[in-house]
Each structure stands twice: as C-alpha cells, then as structure tokens.
Amino acid sequence: MSFAAVLAAVVGLAVPIAAVAGALSQARVGAAAMEGIARQPEASGDIQRGLIITLALIESLVIYALLTFLMLQGHIGALIAKVGQM
Amino acid sequence: MHEEAGSWLNIIVQHLPAWAEPYVNLGVITSWVVLGLLAMLAWRSTRRLRLVPQSGWQTIAESVYEFLADLCVGLIGPGGERFAPLIGSLFIYILIMNVTGLVPGFISPTASLNMTLALAIISLVAVQYYGFRECGWRYVLHFVGEPWWLFPLMIPIHVIGEIARLLSLSIRLFGNIFGKEMVIGQILILLGSVWAMTHLSAALRAPIIVAGIAVGHLPLLLLGLLVSLIQALIFAMLVGVYIQGAVETQH
Numbered sequence: 001m002s003f004a005a006v007l008a009a010v011v012g013l014a015v016p017i018a019a020v021a022g023a024l025s026q027a028r029v030g031a032a033a034m035e036g037i038a039r040q041p042e043a044s045g046d047i048q049r050g051l052i053i054t055l056a057l058i059e060s061l062v063i064y065a066l067l068t069f070l071m072l073q074g075h076i077g078a079l080i081a082k083v084g085q086m
Numbered sequence: 087m088h089e090e091a092g093s094w095l096n097i098i099v100q101h102l103p104a105w106a107e108p109y110v111n112l113g114v115i116t117s118w119v120v121l122g123l124l125a126m127l128a129w130r131s132t133r134r135l136r137l138v139p140q141s142g143w144q145t146i147a148e149s150v151y152e153f154l155a156d157l158c159v160g161l162i163g164p165g166g167e168r169f170a171p172l173i174g175s176l177f178i179y180i181l182i183m184n185v186t187g188l189v190p191g192f193i194s195p196t197a198s199l200n201m202t203l204a205l206a207i208i209s210l211v212a213v214q215y216y217g218f219r220e221c222g223w224r225y226v227l228h229f230v231g232e233p234w235w236l237f238p239l240m241i242p243i244h245v246i247g248e249i250a251r252l253l254s255l256s257i258r259l260f261g262n263i264f265g266k267e268m269v270i271g272q273i274l275i276l277l278g279s280v281w282a283m284t285h286l287s288a289a290l291r292a293p294i295i296v297a298g299i300a301v302g303h304l305p306l307l308l309l310g311l312l313v314s315l316i317q318a319l320i321f322a323m324l325v326g327v328y329i330q331g332a333v334e335t336q337h
Binding site (some may be wrong): 056057063 | 161258261320323324
C-alpha cells in the first residue's frame with residue numbers, strides 16, 4: 001500500500017516539475033526571440049519559425065512527462081485493488 | 087479509450103465484418119471520413135480551373151496552396167515548393183484530424199499512437215527518399231560522418247538519431263492531441279458535477295446544467311483549436327526541416 005502511495009505522490013509531482021522547467025525555458029526562448037524581433041524587425045519571419053520549432057521541442061519534453069503520468073496513473077488503481085484483495 | 091468513446095461512427099464500428107475488426111477501429115474510420123471530406127473539397131475546388139479564378143472555391147484553394155508553398159520555400163530554400171504537396175497534405179490532413187475531436191460526436195484519430203506513428207513513418211521514409219534522390223550516394227555517406235574511420239561510432243549514432251526523430255514526431259503529436267481530448271473530457275465531467283451540486287428547482291435543473299456545461303467548456307474548445315493548429319504546423323515544419331537537412335547534406 002505504501003508503494004502505491006509513494007507512486008501516487010511521485011506521479012503527481014512529476015508533471016508540475018516538468019511544467020515549471022518547460023515554462024522557464026520557454027520563457028527564455030520567447031524573451032530572446034522578442035529581443036531579436038525588436039532589434040531586427042525585418043528578420044521576424046525567420047525568428048518566428050525558429051521560435052515555433054524550439055518551443056515545440058521544449059514542449060514535447062513536458063508532454064513526455066504527461067504521458068508517463070497518464071501511464072503510471074492507471075497502475076495506481078490496479079495496485080491498490082491488488083493490495084486490497086490480499 | 088476510443089473503443090468506448092461515444093461517436094456517430096460507432097454504428098459502422100459495430101457492424102464491421104469479423105476479419106476487419108483487428109485492423110479497423112473508430113479512429114481509422116474517422117480518418118477515412120476526413121479523407122473523403124478532403125477529397126471532395128479538392129475535387130470541388132479544382133473542377134473548373136480558370137487562369138483568373140471565377141469561383142470562390144478556386145480562390146480559397148489557391149491561397150491555401152500559396153501559404154503552404156511559402157512555408158516550404160521558407161523552410162527548405164529556393165525550390166522548396168517541390169515539397170509542398172507532401173508537407174501541405176500532411177499539414178491539412180493532421181489539422182482536420184485534430185479539429186474533428188472538437189466536433190460533438192467525433193474523435194480525433196491523432197489521439198491514438200497508431201495514427202501518429204504511421205504519419206511519422208511515412209514522412210521520415212520520404213525524408214530518406216528525398217535525401218537519396220537529391221544527393222545520391224553522398225547522402226548515404228553522410229551517415230558515416232566526417233573522419234571516416236569513426237564509422238563504427240557514427241553510423242549507430244545517426245541511425246539512432248533517425249529513430250529518435252520518428253519517436254519524437256509521433257509522440258509529440260499524440261501526446262498533445264490526447265492531452266487536449268483528455269482535458270476537455272475532464273473539464274466536461276467537472277463542470278457537470280459542479281453544476282449538479284447547485285440547488286435549483288427541478289424544472290430548471292437540466293437546462294441550466296446543460297447550458298452551464300456548454301458555456302463553461304467553450305474556452306477549452308478555443309484552446310483545443312489553437313493546439314490543433316500549432317501541432318499540425320509543427321509537424322509539417324519539422325518534416326520540412328528534416329527534408330532540408332537531408333537535401334543539403336553536401337558539406
């Protein structure tokens with residue numbers, strides 16, 4: 001039972017940690033891109049393209065954490081059910 | 087999740103012949119419906135082509151094509167519009183498949199890893215094909231790397247890199263769309279239970295609950311529309327970047 005509880009706590013913490021890290025890094029990318037656009041408005045097309053791709057690459061890491069969360073979340077109920085039977 | 091999802095197309099799923107059942111599910115049938123819709127739109131907009139467009143359909147189709155061709159030229163460089171058919175069809179197909187999840191009674195086929203993995207395999211095989219077609223054996227040689235005697239190290243690294251691209255392309259799209267569908271579903275359930283807790287007279291209860299749910303999840307639908315558009319654009323742009331990397335390996 002304690003294993004299920006630890007799993008629940010860790011799984012619940014994983015996504016917020018990933019989201020905080022992803023948000024901080026996305027903020028840095030966005031700030032740098034805005035500075036670049038303000039300095040060189042004529043290059044805004046290229047910068048936006050790079051910005052979107054970089055944001056996608058960062059965001060996918062958070063999505064991996066979310067997927068892990070969804071996969072492990074299903075196991076918690078099964079674990080508790082198994083322990084309850086015993 | 088999709089097997090028990092409520093959809094208009096469940097009627098077709100329930101009447102499938104036994105041999106088709108392992109291969110066809112709700113997502114596949116929804117993607118066929120999307121394909122049919124897109125084919126109909128394409129046929130309708132190219133039926134009577136004129137040099138100066140006279141129908142609104144042709145004007146819309148031309149502006150869509152110009153947007154996609156500009157995207158490809160921006161990503162791949164001059165001559166990039168050759169790849170507009172592949173990248174553009176990927177973009178439109180994925181966009182419509184993402185958006186179907188927001189239509190009541192339909193699901194997003196891209197919320198299943200089968201569909202996104204298939205799309206990623208198609209696009210990455212196309213990347214290898216274009217790389218080989220444009221650069222010939224030099225493309226194969228770039229897997230060996232710069233000091234050629236490091237090839238026992240570099241070839242596995244490059245091959246693993248290609249597989250990682252495959253996984254990241256498919257899992258990104260799948261995770262985003264699956265997350266979008268899950269968030270909308272959870273918010274619907276949450277709104278329903280919150281509104282059901284209010285003390286209302288029996289006559290007004292059901293309509294107020296339904297209206298509360300419908301208005302309350304509207305922002306989530308707008309967010310879902312944004313996510314759908316961005317993920318389709320990102321998939322298409324990343325395929326464009328990979329093609330650009332494969333086509334210009336001569337360095």
